[in-house]
Amino acid sequence: xxxxxxxxxxxxxxxxxxxxxxxxxxxxxxxxxxxxxxxxxxxxxxxxxxxxxxxxxxxxxxxxxxxxxxxxxxxxxxxxxxxxxxxxxxxxxxxxxxxxxxxxxxxxxxxx
Amino acid sequence: xxxxxxxxxxxxxxxxxxxxxxxxxxxxxxxxxxxxxxxxxxxxxxxxxxxxxxxxxxxxxxxxxxxxxxxxxxxxxxxxxxxxxxxxxxxxxxxxxxxxxxxxxxxxxxxxxxxxxxxxxxxxxxxxxxxxxxxxxxxxxxxxxxxxxxxxxxxxxxxxxxxxxxxxxxxxxxxxxxxxxxxxxxxxxxxxxxxxxxxxxxxxxxxxxxxxxxxxxxxxxxxxxxxxxxxxxxxxxxxxxxxxxxxxxxxxxxxxxxxxxxxxxxxxxxxxxxxxxxxxxxxxxxxxxxxxxxxxxxxxxxxxxxxxxxxxxxxxxxxxxxxxxxxxxxxxxxxxxxxxxxxxxxxxxxxxxxxxxxxxxxxxxxxxxxxxxxxxxxxxxxxxxxxxxxxxxxxxxxxxxxxxxxxxxxxxxxxxxxxxxxxxxxxxxxxx
Numbered sequence: 076x077x078x079x080x081x082x083x084x085x086x087x088x089x090x091x092x093x094x095x096x097x098x099x100x101x102x103x104x105x106x107x108x109x110x111x112x113x114x115x116x117x118x119x120x121x122x123x124x125x126x127x128x129x130x131x132x133x134x135x136x137x138x139x140x141x142x143x144x145x146x147x148x149x150x151x152x153x154x155x156x157x158x159x160x161x162x163x164x165x166x167x168x169x170x171x172x173x174x175x176x177x178x179x180x181x182x183x184x185x186x187x
Numbered sequence: 188x189x190x191x192x193x194x195x196x197x198x199x200x201x202x203x204x205x206x207x208x209x210x211x212x213x214x215x216x217x218x219x220x221x222x223x224x225x226x227x228x229x230x231x232x233x234x235x236x237x238x239x240x241x242x243x244x245x246x247x248x249x250x251x252x253x254x255x256x257x258x259x260x261x262x263x264x265x266x267x268x269x270x271x272x273x274x275x276x277x278x279x280x281x282x283x284x285x286x287x288x289x290x291x292x293x294x295x296x297x298x299x300x301x302x303x304x305x306x307x308x309x310x311x312x313x314x315x316x317x318x319x320x321x322x323x324x325x326x327x328x329x330x331x332x333x334x335x336x337x338x339x340x341x342x343x344x345x346x347x348x349x350x351x352x353x354x355x356x357x358x359x360x361x362x363x364x365x366x367x368x369x370x371x372x373x374x375x376x377x378x379x380x381x382x383x384x385x386x387x388x389x390x391x392x393x394x395x396x397x398x399x400x401x402x403x404x405x406x407x408x409x410x411x412x413x414x415x416x417x418x419x420x421x422x423x424x425x426x427x428x429x430x431x432x433x434x435x436x437x438x439x440x441x442x443x444x445x446x447x448x449x450x451x452x453x454x455x456x457x458x459x460x461x462x463x464x465x466x467x468x469x470x471x472x473x474x475x476x477x478x479x480x481x482x483x484x485x486x487x488x489x490x491x492x493x494x495x496x497x498x499x500x501x502x503x504x505x506x507x508x509x510x511x512x513x514x515x516x517x518x519x520x521x522x523x524x525x526x527x528x529x530x531x532x533x534x535x536x537x538x539x540x541x542x543x544x545x546x547x548x549x550x551x552x553x554x555x556x557x558x559x560x561x562x563x564x565x566x567x568x569x570x571x572x573x574x575x576x577x578x579x580x581x582x583x584x585x586x587x588x589x590x591x592x593x594x595x596x597x598x599x600x601x602x603x604x605x606x607x608x609x610x611x612x613x614x615x616x617x618x619x
Contacts, residue, residue, distance in 0.1 A: 120436045122446060122482045126375040
């Protein structure tokens with residue numbers, strides 16, 4: 076199993092969710108995060124005093140999936156999150172030892 | 188008499204509302220970790236100055252004159268002699284109540300300069316001493332029978348010198364002694380809630396009609412002139428501030444609109460009954476432009492006036508008080524004077540400048556001395572650097588304003604923990 080983590084532009088979330096639903100992905104975790112990559116932050120001005128806001132608001136989408144589905148999930152996310160402009164985000168994949176469903180105690184792929 | 192009493196009672200309530208309005212105007216501008224302390228400094232001023240005013244403040248301002256400097260503090264001690272249903276209440280109980288609100292907000296205005304760092308106790312001590320040594324006498328100078336500024340013929344309808352120059356100068360004197368916030372100006376200290384700032388500005392504007400038009404002491408044409416000018420100048424000032432921002436920073440901001448509103452209200456305060464529409468527009472526009480530029484001075488000169496009490500209230504008060512020397516006119520039918528542009532010569536201008544400078548210097552010097560005394564006797568008068576970084580709300584009031592995370596695992600400290608774990612055992616039983 077693999078954990079797929081994507082940092083994306085917030086407005087692309089709906090498209091990502093429907094793309095993953097079509098793949099039959101049954102769950103995801105979404106959190107609001109801040110950070111920066113090549114896309115720099117922006118400048119705010121309060122009573123003439125300028126503040127450089129370095130961190131940009133993004134969403135982190137996390138999905139755990141079977142090894143077989145990894146490429147499909149990556150394609151679905153990158154396809155939905157793509158605008159072609161700087162700041163579209165990143166997707167990375169990490170191995171997952173096991174998964175346990177708290178309610179039933181099922182393990183591994185059965186717990187997804 | 189009944190009509191005048193009704194209007195003055197209403198105005199008094201309107202002016203009281205300005206201080207909670209100010210609390211939100213200021214509170215939105217501080218960081219989220221010090222908003223409660225900001226609100227508390229304003230509410231604290233209502234409680235403390237309210238009591239002092241009724242006990243001896245009114246008497247010090249409006250009692251029988253002593254050498255042109257202050258009123259006899261014992262004459263109306265505790266409103267004695269005036270606490271009666273007989274006679275004209277606008278010269279008695281209602282006058283005391285109406286003027287109480289002015290004393291309260293003048294002290295509260297200073298709080299914006301010392302945001303995020305001054306100990307609450309030190310603030311109250313400063314507020315009480317400053318009211319006694321500065322506000323009560325200066326209100327007598329300007330408005331009391333025999334007060335030297337009023338006798339000199341200076342015009343201040345509702346408090347350009349007595350309230351705004353006075354509070355702004357005190358803010359400058361106090362912050363110079365108290366010192367900068369930890370991290371200022373290197374770290375960004377941006378407003379945590381701009382809707383609060385707009386809400387506060389709206390409440391201030393609303394209450395200010397009582398402040399200015401109420402100062403006519405009658406429901407008459409003078410009140411009408413003051414009311415309309417208060418509105419006109421404030422509109423012009425908001426536009427002027429936004430115009431400066433558009434040119435300088437590229438965008439007009441909500442903080443700029445709210446600040447422009449307050450700058451305009453401040454500047455028209457001394458002038459509202461003594462100018463025509465053109466005068467009001469000029470005062471508002473000049474105040475909006477100059478205050479928008481003046482709030483940047485603290486970065487150049489290095490004094491940490493947190494919320495720009497100097498840039499808005501001192502500068503706005505000076506604009507209104509001094510411009511009156513140019514644009515005052517008797518054409519509006521009030522007992523003002525004619526300024527330089529209305530054929531009155533430079534005499535009125537000179538009088539206005541003297542009154543402004545006198546109040547400025549006296550208030551700033553006394554505030555600095557009081558600040559020094561507090562600094563020496565009260566461990567600096569401010570919270571420790573560690574407490575300041577963690578947030579003055581927690582350090583001084585044992586509260587935090589916002590709880591987005593369900594109390595961060597908090598539980599009542601007084602509750603026996605065995606009871607809490609007993610509850611969780613019960614939960615386990617229900618589960619199984």
